[in-house]
Amino acid sequence: xxxxxxxxxxxxxxxxxxxxxxxxxxxxxxxxxxxxxxxxxxxxxxxxxxxxxxxxxxxxxxxxxxxxxxxxxxxxxxxxxxxxxxxxxxxxxxxxxxxxxxxxxxxxxxxxxxxxxxxxxxxxxxxxxxxxxxxxxxxxxxxxxxxxxxxxxxxxxxxxxxxxxxxxxxxxxxxxxxxxxxxxxxxxxxxxxxxxxxxxxxxxxxxxxxxxxxxxxxxxxxxxxxxxxxxxxxxxxxxxxxxxxxxxxxxxxxxxxxxxxxxxxxxxxxxxxxxxxxxxxxxxxxxxxxxxxxxxxxxxxxx
Numbered sequence: 001x002x003x004x005x006x007x008x009x010x011x012x013x014x015x016x017x018x019x020x021x022x023x024x025x026x027x028x029x030x031x032x033x034x035x036x037x038x039x040x041x042x043x044x045x046x047x048x049x050x051x052x053x054x055x056x057x058x059x060x061x062x063x064x065x066x067x068x069x070x071x072x073x074x075x076x077x078x079x080x081x082x083x084x085x086x087x088x089x090x091x092x093x094x095x096x097x098x099x100x101x102x103x104x105x106x107x108x109x110x111x112x113x114x115x116x117x118x119x120x121x122x123x124x125x126x127x128x129x130x131x132x133x134x135x136x137x138x139x140x141x142x143x144x145x146x147x148x149x150x151x152x153x154x155x156x157x158x159x160x161x162x163x164x165x166x167x168x169x170x171x172x173x174x175x176x177x178x179x180x181x182x183x184x185x186x187x188x189x190x191x192x193x194x195x196x197x198x199x200x201x202x203x204x205x206x207x208x209x210x211x212x213x214x215x216x217x218x219x220x221x222x223x224x225x226x227x228x229x230x231x232x233x234x235x236x237x238x239x240x241x242x243x244x245x246x247x248x249x250x251x252x253x254x255x256x257x258x259x260x261x262x263x264x265x266x267x268x269x270x271x272x273x274x275x276x277x278x279x280x281x282x283x284x285x286x287x288x289x290x291x292x293x294x295x296x297x298x299x300x301x302x303x
Contacts, residue, residue, distance in 0.1 A: 206242025
């Protein structure tokens with residue numbers, strides 16, 4: 001397969017004397033190194049930029065926990081660097097290639113420790129919640145921007161999902177209940193928290209984590225990052241499983257539950273609700289019922 005010229009140019013800058021074989025997404029160098037490469041459509045510019053910036057922020061916080069990004073940007077039809085103002089420009093990304101297996105008990109414990117002691121200790125430089133570029137959870141554009149408080153940031157994230165569901169016109173009751181959660185539950189649970197904005201993966205489920213077959217170390221990828229409350233990063237893993245039972249225990253041994261700790265499970269429900277709403281927006285089906293059950297419990301428990 002012939003590599004896109006923009007990818008080949010980037011590879012040649014990294015290894016000027018090497019030759020390259022294979023195609024996207026896996027490229028092999030004559031030196032033995034492997035790369036992950038992809039080129040998207042013009043409509044995916046924001047997704048590619050968001051993914052690259054997310055990976056860079058996480059790798060800065062916890063080096064080696066994510067694949068290293070070597071290059072990303074926009075290219076024109078001739079394979080030259082382009083600007084966002086060029087409507088036909090396509091996004092590209094070049095990073096390390098990782099041969100991954102499933103998360104093991106050992107790598108899961110390592111992941112928990114590195115999240116708690118490295119990544120979830122890395123605060124935004126401006127002290128605000130949110131992110132500097134758009135990121136996407138699946139195909140859903142997240143309402144990032146910058147917020148002064150976690151309450152404001154999370155309310156915007158939920159509000160964006162509810163707006164999307166309202167446009168579909170099939171989830172009136174769910175949206176009404178969601179607005180009540182915004183009005184009552186989010187202020188009740190999030191306003192009292194004394195927390196700093198730390199970098200989150202944003203979509204940390206078993207499909208986006210693995211164990212490097214060469215090193216045995218955990219790797220996380222395909223992020224939708226923003227700076228928020230560390231506990232929010234544990235939510236979607238609870239929904240879909242795939243993490244060893246020791247993961248949460250190890251994590252909280254290194255980073256205790258935020259006070260008030262007796263509201264930890266309610267906060268977990270609130271953070272899981274985001275992903276149930278997002279899956280309802282993306283896939284519909286039973287996810288709407290799951291989101292409704294989370295809302296019902298939260299509204300019962302919060303005055």
